[in-house]
Amino acid sequence: MASEIRQNKATKQWVIFAPGRGKRPSDFRRPPSGKDPIPDHDPGCPFCPGNEGMLPSITLETAGLNDSWQTRVVPNKFPALSQDGASDRYRRGLYLAMNGYGVHEVVIESPVHNRNLAQMEPGEVELVVETYHRRYVELMNQHGNMMTLIFRNHGWQAGTSLVHPHSQIIVTGMVPAHIRWREEQAQRYFDESGRCVYCDILEFEARDRGRVIAENESFLSFVPFAAEVPFEMWIIPTRHQACFSNLTDREKSGLASILKFCLARLHHKLGDPDFNYIINTAARYKAHEPQLHWYLQIRPRLTTEAGFEIGSGIKINPSLPEEDAAFLRGD
Amino acid sequence: MASEIRQNKATKQWVIFAPGRGKRPSDFRRPPSGKDPIPDHDPGCPFCPGNEGMLPSITLETAGLNDSWQTRVVPNKFPALSQDGASDRYRRGLYLAMNGYGVHEVVIESPVHNRNLAQMEPGEVELVVETYHRRYVELMNQHGNMMTLIFRNHGWQAGTSLVHPHSQIIVTGMVPAHIRWREEQAQRYFDESGRCVYCDILEFEARDRGRVIAENESFLSFVPFAAEVPFEMWIIPTRHQACFSNLTDREKSGLASILKFCLARLHHKLGDPDFNYIINTAARYKAHEPQLHWYLQIRPRLTTEAGFEIGSGIKINPSLPEEDAAFLRGD
Numbered sequence: 073m074a075s076e077i078r079q080n081k082a083t084k085q086w087v088i089f090a091p092g093r094g095k096r097p098s099d100f101r102r103p104p105s106g107k108d109p110i111p112d113h114d115p116g117c118p119f120c121p122g123n124e125g126m127l128p129s130i131t132l133e134t135a136g137l138n139d140s141w142q143t144r145v146v147p148n149k150f151p152a153l154s155q156d157g158a159s160d161r162y163r164r165g166l167y168l169a170m171n172g173y174g175v176h177e178v179v180i181e182s183p184v185h186n187r188n189l190a191q192m193e194p195g196e197v198e199l200v201v202e203t204y205h206r207r208y209v210e211l212m213n214q215h216g217n218m219m220t221l222i223f224r225n226h227g228w229q230a231g232t233s234l235v236h237p238h239s240q241i242i243v244t245g246m247v248p249a250h251i252r253w254r255e256e257q258a259q260r261y262f263d264e265s266g267r268c269v270y271c272d273i274l275e276f277e278a279r280d281r282g283r284v285i286a287e288n289e290s291f292l293s294f295v296p297f298a299a300e301v302p303f304e305m306w307i308i309p310t311r312h313q314a315c316f317s318n319l320t321d322r323e324k325s326g327l328a329s330i331l332k333f334c335l336a337r338l339h340h341k342l343g344d345p346d347f348n349y350i351i352n353t354a355a356r357y358k359a360h361e362p363q364l365h366w367y368l369q370i371r372p373r374l375t376t377e378a379g380f381e382i383g384s385g386i387k388i389n390p391s392l393p394e395e396d397a398a399f400l401r402g403d
Numbered sequence: 404m405a406s407e408i409r410q411n412k413a414t415k416q417w418v419i420f421a422p423g424r425g426k427r428p429s430d431f432r433r434p435p436s437g438k439d440p441i442p443d444h445d446p447g448c449p450f451c452p453g454n455e456g457m458l459p460s461i462t463l464e465t466a467g468l469n470d471s472w473q474t475r476v477v478p479n480k481f482p483a484l485s486q487d488g489a490s491d492r493y494r495r496g497l498y499l500a501m502n503g504y505g506v507h508e509v510v511i512e513s514p515v516h517n518r519n520l521a522q523m524e525p526g527e528v529e530l531v532v533e534t535y536h537r538r539y540v541e542l543m544n545q546h547g548n549m550m551t552l553i554f555r556n557h558g559w560q561a562g563t564s565l566v567h568p569h570s571q572i573i574v575t576g577m578v579p580a581h582i583r584w585r586e587e588q589a590q591r592y593f594d595e596s597g598r599c600v601y602c603d604i605l606e607f608e609a610r611d612r613g614r615v616i617a618e619n620e621s622f623l624s625f626v627p628f629a630a631e632v633p634f635e636m637w638i639i640p641t642r643h644q645a646c647f648s649n650l651t652d653r654e655k656s657g658l659a660s661i662l663k664f665c666l667a668r669l670h671h672k673l674g675d676p677d678f679n680y681i682i683n684t685a686a687r688y689k690a691h692e693p694q695l696h697w698y699l700q701i702r703p704r705l706t707t708e709a710g711f712e713i714g715s716g717i718k719i720n721p722s723l724p725e726e727d728a729a730f731l732r733g734d
Contacts, residue, residue: 079629081604082600086717087629088718088719088720089721090719152711167629221711221715225709232709240711242711250715276496297495298417349710376561376562377562378679379555382681383700385581386416389419389420390422
């Protein structure tokens with residue numbers, strides 16, 4: 073069945089209904105019973121070399137060192153959204169709904185089944201960033217694509233359904249309330265102060281030092297002042313830019329090296345915890361606005377959201393950002 | 404250490420930092436290794452009769468059938484918030500923060516260690532509802548308490564740290580962005596249509612029938628059109644009322660019976676899944692507004708939020724509300 077997107081009449085939030093997703097591979101859905109070593113090749117894995125017959129098609133490929141592929145982009149075999157049908161909204165009785173219009177892709181980060189970003193060479197991570205960027209630019213050039221979200225789920229508690237290192241890209245045909253809210257708050261700040269709130273945060277953190285994890289000539293990484301979860305990290309470009317598409321080649325290399333550094337710290341200091349990361353970037357039509365600034369957000373999955381968090385939207389973080397940062401830096 | 408509440412400068416969302424919460428009992432924090440039968444009394448449980456010495460104090464008690472207590476309200480031993488100190492906001496460099504002002508209480512729902520709401524007699528559930536209501540009215544009469552959230556975490560995946568049947572009450576000294584957003588959307592709807600959006604939803608669902616689970620003279624329960632998770636249920640009073648404090652005695656009994664029915668359906672049809680429920684009610688100063696309408700929301704924890712949900716705020720629900728409702732009704 074095709075998916076449908078429905079609007080919550082009371083809050084105007086959209087929900088994607090994707091019954092086909094029930095059929096996803098579930099090899100990693102249950103808590104892993106101990107940490108068995110993962111092999112570097114799995115004959116049953118659709119993302120491993122030699123198993124191309126299990127892929128719907130290959131959208132993009134980048135070459136590695138020895139002429140073989142290094143990263144690949146493929147359509148998600150169990151997509152939450154697809155470009156069949158229009159993105160028009162329609163009435164369902166009292167409610168508003170729309171077709172499940174969108175794009176759902178997988179970025180295979182390496183041909184090696186057990187090679188994670190934290191363990192890759194800088195050049196390999198750079199190819200992952202390059203792949204993200206090429207798909208982002210291409211997808212945002214297509215009419216009707218309103219928002220492109222690049223994200224990574226690592227480990228069972230972070231929602232992974234396949235072990236092989238991969239990220240995902242989802243494009244939607246609308247801008248959700250969550251992102252509108254963030255954009256509106258940045259707009260208000262800009263209207264009051266004439267400044268990008270993210271640039272102000274960046275400058276404050278770079279001066280304050282207490283929450284900084286790492287920096288290079290293009291990026292700063294830090295634990296945010298109001299981190300929602302223990303060891304949350306932001307990686308933010310020091311040059312003001314609303315949209316991920318603005319990334320220069322030099323910045324791609326800076327992003328790869330700081331991302332690898334932060335993930336390696338997480339991996340070694342916390343014993344390879346489950347995590348998500350997300351590239352938070354401007355929605356279409358906001359890509360050139362002076363008040364927005366993209367950033368990559370890493371969220372380890374060490375706590376459980378309970379009723380209070382769901383009902384109030386307030387997170388309870390048992391960990392202090394300054395202490396988390398000192399721990400990750402290794403002070 | 405006392406807790407602090409910090410504001411995210413970019414989104415204006417508040418986060419509670421509660422380092423003391425690290426010391427909580429964690430007997431249920433790991434996935435239970437199979438379903439061992441739970442005894443009806445546990446000598447190590449602070450909520451069981453005879454262990455009152457383990458409680459900080461007892462705030463409220465209701466009497467059961469045979470002169471013993473049936474429900475109790477006690478302070479949370481590891482509170483996320485407390486009423487020590489003021490609720491004033493202060494500057495922390497670029498940022499805004501406030502003391503961890505608030506209230507954090509536990510509602511012990513029964514003296515019996517293994518007796519859940521789904522298994523209780525209607526009169527017992529009614530005493531739980533009565534206890535909620537008495538605390539709600541009392542807490543919202545205290546100056547400085549801006550929002551009272553009553554919620555229940557059932558099972559490990561829902562964030563429970565103790566097995567003994569209990570709910571929690573958290574009061575905050577501010578109204579979070581999440582709730583302001585919901586109230587603003589209701590205000591807009593009212594300004595455009597002159598109607599309470601929740602009354603419109605209620606009437607539509609009662610007529611449509613497709614998503615209805617149960618009803619009685621005071622309440623309707625249904626799977627919402629844009630349910631965020633499989634088997635989400637709303638229980639909403641049919642009489643328009645913004646605030647949970649408005650509940651009449653007759654309605655308390657109606658709420659108890661439909662709540663028990665819905666939880667029993669979940670328990671029997673889905674094999675006692677983990678869930679949260681939350682009473683979504685008006686913040687202080689909104690308690691008498693014509694556009695708001697409180698409701699109880701039940702959210703089973705059968706799916707995992709991944710990077711897309713975190714980054715976009717859009718949920719992906721693999722299950723259709725109409726099918727979920729039919730399954731719960733037993734069609």
